[in-house]
Amino acid sequence: MKYPVIVLNFKCYLEALGENALRLSQMAERVAGETGVEIVVCPSTLDLEMVASKVRVPVFAQHVDPAPPGPYTGSIPAESLKLKGLAGSLLNHSEKRLLLQDISAAVARLRDNSLLSILCTGDQITSMAGAALQPDMIAVEPPELIGTGIAVSKAKPEIVKEAVEKVKKVNDKVHVLCGAGISGPEDVAAALRLGAEGVLLSSAYVKSKNPEKLLRDMAEAV
Amino acid sequence: MKYPVIVLNFKCYLEALGENALRLSQMAERVAGETGVEIVVCPSTLDLEMVASKVRVPVFAQHVDPAPPGPYTGSIPAESLKLKGLAGSLLNHSEKRLLLQDISAAVARLRDNSLLSILCTGDQITSMAGAALQPDMIAVEPPELIGTGIAVSKAKPEIVKEAVEKVKKVNDKVHVLCGAGISGPEDVAAALRLGAEGVLLSSAYVKSKNPEKLLRDMAEAV
Amino acid sequence: MKYPVIVLNFKCYLEALGENALRLSQMAERVAGETGVEIVVCPSTLDLEMVASKVRVPVFAQHVDPAPPGPYTGSIPAESLKLKGLAGSLLNHSEKRLLLQDISAAVARLRDNSLLSILCTGDQITSMAGAALQPDMIAVEPPELIGTGIAVSKAKPEIVKEAVEKVKKVNDKVHVLCGAGISGPEDVAAALRLGAEGVLLSSAYVKSKNPEKLLRDMAEAV
Amino acid sequence: MKYPVIVLNFKCYLEALGENALRLSQMAERVAGETGVEIVVCPSTLDLEMVASKVRVPVFAQHVDPAPPGPYTGSIPAESLKLKGLAGSLLNHSEKRLLLQDISAAVARLRDNSLLSILCTGDQITSMAGAALQPDMIAVEPPELIGTGIAVSKAKPEIVKEAVEKVKKVNDKVHVLCGAGISGPEDVAAALRLGAEGVLLSSAYVKSKNPEKLLRDMAEAV
Numbered sequence: 001m002k003y004p005v006i007v008l009n010f011k012c013y014l015e016a017l018g019e020n021a022l023r024l025s026q027m028a029e030r031v032a033g034e035t036g037v038e039i040v041v042c043p044s045t046l047d048l049e050m051v052a053s054k055v056r057v058p059v060f061a062q063h064v065d066p067a068p069p070g071p072y073t074g075s076i077p078a079e080s081l082k083l084k085g086l087a088g089s090l091l092n093h094s095e096k097r098l099l100l101q102d103i104s105a106a107v108a109r110l111r112d113n114s115l116l117s118i119l120c121t122g123d124q125i126t127s128m129a130g131a132a133l134q135p136d137m138i139a140v141e142p143p144e145l146i147g148t149g150i151a152v153s154k155a156k157p158e159i160v161k162e163a164v165e166k167v168k169k170v171n172d173k174v175h176v177l178c179g180a181g182i183s184g185p186e187d188v189a190a191a192l193r194l195g196a197e198g199v200l201l202s203s204a205y206v207k208s209k210n211p212e213k214l215l216r217d218m219a220e221a222v
Numbered sequence: 223m224k225y226p227v228i229v230l231n232f233k234c235y236l237e238a239l240g241e242n243a244l245r246l247s248q249m250a251e252r253v254a255g256e257t258g259v260e261i262v263v264c265p266s267t268l269d270l271e272m273v274a275s276k277v278r279v280p281v282f283a284q285h286v287d288p289a290p291p292g293p294y295t296g297s298i299p300a301e302s303l304k305l306k307g308l309a310g311s312l313l314n315h316s317e318k319r320l321l322l323q324d325i326s327a328a329v330a331r332l333r334d335n336s337l338l339s340i341l342c343t344g345d346q347i348t349s350m351a352g353a354a355l356q357p358d359m360i361a362v363e364p365p366e367l368i369g370t371g372i373a374v375s376k377a378k379p380e381i382v383k384e385a386v387e388k389v390k391k392v393n394d395k396v397h398v399l400c401g402a403g404i405s406g407p408e409d410v411a412a413a414l415r416l417g418a419e420g421v422l423l424s425s426a427y428v429k430s431k432n433p434e435k436l437l438r439d440m441a442e443a444v
Numbered sequence: 445m446k447y448p449v450i451v452l453n454f455k456c457y458l459e460a461l462g463e464n465a466l467r468l469s470q471m472a473e474r475v476a477g478e479t480g481v482e483i484v485v486c487p488s489t490l491d492l493e494m495v496a497s498k499v500r501v502p503v504f505a506q507h508v509d510p511a512p513p514g515p516y517t518g519s520i521p522a523e524s525l526k527l528k529g530l531a532g533s534l535l536n537h538s539e540k541r542l543l544l545q546d547i548s549a550a551v552a553r554l555r556d557n558s559l560l561s562i563l564c565t566g567d568q569i570t571s572m573a574g575a576a577l578q579p580d581m582i583a584v585e586p587p588e589l590i591g592t593g594i595a596v597s598k599a600k601p602e603i604v605k606e607a608v609e610k611v612k613k614v615n616d617k618v619h620v621l622c623g624a625g626i627s628g629p630e631d632v633a634a635a636l637r638l639g640a641e642g643v644l645l646s647s648a649y650v651k652s653k654n655p656e657k658l659l660r661d662m663a664e665a666v
Numbered sequence: 667m668k669y670p671v672i673v674l675n676f677k678c679y680l681e682a683l684g685e686n687a688l689r690l691s692q693m694a695e696r697v698a699g700e701t702g703v704e705i706v707v708c709p710s711t712l713d714l715e716m717v718a719s720k721v722r723v724p725v726f727a728q729h730v731d732p733a734p735p736g737p738y739t740g741s742i743p744a745e746s747l748k749l750k751g752l753a754g755s756l757l758n759h760s761e762k763r764l765l766l767q768d769i770s771a772a773v774a775r776l777r778d779n780s781l782l783s784i785l786c787t788g789d790q791i792t793s794m795a796g797a798a799l800q801p802d803m804i805a806v807e808p809p810e811l812i813g814t815g816i817a818v819s820k821a822k823p824e825i826v827k828e829a830v831e832k833v834k835k836v837n838d839k840v841h842v843l844c845g846a847g848i849s850g851p852e853d854v855a856a857a858l859r860l861g862a863e864g865v866l867l868s869s870a871y872v873k874s875k876n877p878e879k880l881l882r883d884m885a886e887a888v
Contacts, residue, residue: 009295011292011293011294011295012289012291012292012293012294012295012297012298012299012302013291013292013293014291014292014301017291017299017301017302017305018302018305018306044297044298044299044302045267045268045296045297045298045302046267046270046271046298046302046303046305046306047271047302048268049268049269049271049272050271061296062295062296063295063296067234069234069235069236069239070233070234070235070236071233071234071235071317071424071425072233072234072317073231073233073234073284073285073312073315073316073317073318073424074267074283074284074285074312074315074317074318075234075266075267075317075318076234076266076267076268077234077239077266079236079239080234080239080240080266080267080268080269081268083239083240083268084240084268090295090296092766093295093296094295095293095294095295095296095297096295096296096297097765097766097767098765098766099763099764099765099766100758100763100764100765100766100769100787100792100795100796101763101788101792103766104789104791104792104795108791121766122767123770125770125774125798125799125800126766126767126770126799128798129766129770129795129796129798129799130766130795131798132791132794132795132797132798132836133791133792133795134791170798170836202293202295203293314544319543319544319545320543320544321541321542321543321544322536322541322542322543322544322547322565322570322573322574323541323566323570325544326567326569326570326573330569343544344545345548347548347552347576347577347578348544348545348548348577350576351544351548351573351574351576351577352544352573353576354569354572354573354575354576354614355569355570355573356569392576392614453739455736455737455738455739456733456735456736456737456738456739456741456742456743456746457735457736457737458735458736458745461735461743461745461746461749462746462749462750488741488742488743488746489711489712489740489741489742489746490711490714490715490742490746490747490749490750491715491746492712493712493713493715493716494715505740506739506740507739507740511678513678513679513680513683514677514678514679514680515677515678515679515761515868515869516677516678516761517675517677517678517728517729517756517759517760517761517762517868518711518727518728518729518756518759518761518762519678519710519711519761519762520678520710520711520712521678521683521710523680523683524678524683524684524710524711524712524713525712527683527684527712528684528712534739534740537739537740538739539737539738539739539740539741540739540740540741646737646739647737
């Protein structure tokens with residue numbers, strides 16, 4: 001993984017399922033190729049294999065279970081991600097919260113399979129706790145930027161800056177991404193200027209009228 | 223779906239991940255072709271697309287989420303199953319229990335997407351409640367047959383017989399499968415004789431030294 | 445339990461914690477004494493013992509766990525309710541949803557301890573499934589009446605009538621309560637006229653400026 | 667709270683429900699009075715009010731929910747603990763695991779109500795993450811001591827020593843308790859010698875033939 005990184009979470013938006021997942025991933029591949037910026041795509045679970053087999057940007061799952069291979073019906077073990085050629089997984093997204101111990105186990109199991117982890121956290125305190133769990137990246141979603149529609153470039157600078165500093169203080173090997181408030185190139189620039197080593201975004205890309213242009217503008221703002 | 227049916231749950235056994243999922247599914251395809259018996263395979267989540275695109279037996283997911291497409295990171299909507307050409311999904315397996323309301327929502331969403339549901343239940347009372355939720359099939363796992371290692375062919379006949387009758391009394395459109403105690407052809411024969419319209423098995427097949435022979439023997443016992 | 449019954453869920457409203465729980469329960473005791481109508485109170489968990497020791501109306505918990513006594517930290521077993529002199533428990537309230545199998549186990553454990561169960565359900569299908577689980581009462585919360593602010597007395601009559609009929613068809617021993625849309629005496633009257641044998645209400649009572657008067661008016665409407 | 671502290675978790679053992687909870691708490695009160703050692707009792711949920719009103723040792727709940735007072739049926743808010751005169755709560759016991767964010771919220775809500783928190787954690791990594799969440803105490807349950815029946819006094823010293831050091835390194839205001847492997851006075855002595863500021867035990871006390879003598883021996887070993 002090369003930093004700064006732009007991580008695209010497709011969630012389960014209809015605009016990003018099936019063939020759409022492939023199309024949105026190929027756009028990412030083109031922009032990454034043209035600009036040299038690292039771009040990660042996170043398609044929905046059933047699209048992972050198809051996307052990983054057809055595009056050459058790192059593909060992450062949106063979730064992985066802490067259980068190993070074995071008698072666990074409906075589970076998604078890290079080994080499955082490895083077998084399909086993925087590069088890692090998001091963990092503990094605000095739409096898929098996990099038990100403290102399961103986060104710890106999942107991070108360890110990803111690492112044991114040479115896969116990367118992006119741990120999503122909320123406020124400064126949970127972000128610091130998250131850093132202690134030794135994921136590769138932490139995507140901080142400051143409550144001040146979620147649901148309020150406030151963009152990073154318009155928010156008080158200390159919100160992102162402090163979050164980065166607090167996480168680094170607990171574990172300076174963790175790469176901190178800004179996981180909320182990213183709608184345009186100016187937000188990417190602001191996040192990096194404030195110390196983040198990347199951004200995590202979703203609907204702004206998936207639901208854009210021209211996702212490829214938006215992504216190119218963002219990559220150029222890096 | 224043609225009854226009686228043999229449903230094979232691969233769980234997340236290492237012996238059934240990746241290429242193994244394909245191999246075990248192709249065996250099922252051969253046996254189904256030779257014997258004319260309906261055989262369903264349930265590979266692990268990340269193997270679903272590959273298997274569904276390469277074998278011509280019905281492929282079921284091991285789990286599906288009740289949420290529709292949308293902002294639900296890490297969710298598996300019924301629409302994803304449909305897009306990948308699956309035929310349906312297991313629900314509420316004892317290793318992936320669900321809220322009452324989520325079972326109801328998931329059954330409805332599968333149906334809305336022209337997909338079949340196999341609802342796993344335990345004792346007679348939850349099986350009767352399950353029948354009221356109108357799934358296509360119910361796989362009853364009588365507590366007397368789980369974990370005890372007792373095979374259906376050796377168990378008291380009334381355990382299966384009564385379960386089938388109780389479920390049918392609540393909803394006679396539901397097909398009842400025997401979801402526990404199936405290790406060999408004699409168990410398949412016993413389950414059908416006692417009123418079941420199919421069987422659900424896992425480790426007996428996945429961990430068999432000769433899965434194809436076991437499955438052929440079971441299919442011939444139908 | 446005598447029907448029709450008025451069940452008052454105090455939830456964890458500040459207006460119903462601690463001494464307020466006692467005050468609201470004593471009002472219920474007075475109205476029950478004066479009108480002869482059966483009134484059940486459901487105080488928050490830590491108020492249960494105090495209320496049960498001081499008032500003579502049936503006291504129900506808002507939730508009970510399916511686990512028996514034993515090494516289960518933070519669990520609330522049915523035996524605890526029995527020891528404190530409670531009469532039963534709500535189960536599966538929309539703010540405390542349970543697994544299908546846990547509802548079944550909790551209903552059975554309440555019955556084994558001679559305690560009554562009020563199972564909360566939503567639409568007609570989950571209500572029918574709920575009836576199969578053999579609780580003493582089902583509090584139906586028709587989606588058409590939740591969150592919409594529509595009162596039972598103003599709603600289409602068939603919403604409640606059909607729900608009662610469907611539940612009774614699965615299990616005619618279950619008493620059906622109307623669990624949504626009850627704000628005033630006219631709603632109680634409407635619910636009973638449409639076949640319900642009681643009502644379950646919360647904020648309308650707890651947050652009333654004059655809860656005792658409201659409850660007396662409701663009891664007289666029975 | 668005075669350190670070292672002995673924390674007694676009654677769980678939901680039948681031997682510790684109802685009147686038994688009072689008897690076991692009164693023993694703790696006597697031993698605390700005689701020896702001057704701080705002893706905390708954690709009775710089951712429905713026994714909390716009775717015990718807190720009758721004994722003069724600090725009483726902790728076994729669990730508290732992160733939600734504030736409000737429309738949360740079956741929830742246990744920190745305000746309820748405060749109203750009943752409790753001193754704090756256990757959180758995230760291995761039998762009642764919580765989401766990362768819920769632990770963070772529950773610790774904060776306890777603090778806002780002037781209540782203490784004892785956060786239970788497992789291995790070193792989750793213990794370090796736990797320390798970042800700023801609870802008052804962390805009860806570490808090293809996997810090497812759980813389920814293996816190995817007592818602290820017989821275990822490799824570094825298991826406890828390292829855990830204490832790692833937690834203190836993240837947050838030196840947190841008091842570290844040894845939460846596993848405590849059966850007799852020699853284990854209490856060993857835990858304190860290795861740096862712990864207290865112990866958390868359960869069945870050894872609750873199921874002892876002579877709990878008062880055991881507790882006195884433990885208190886004298888402090």
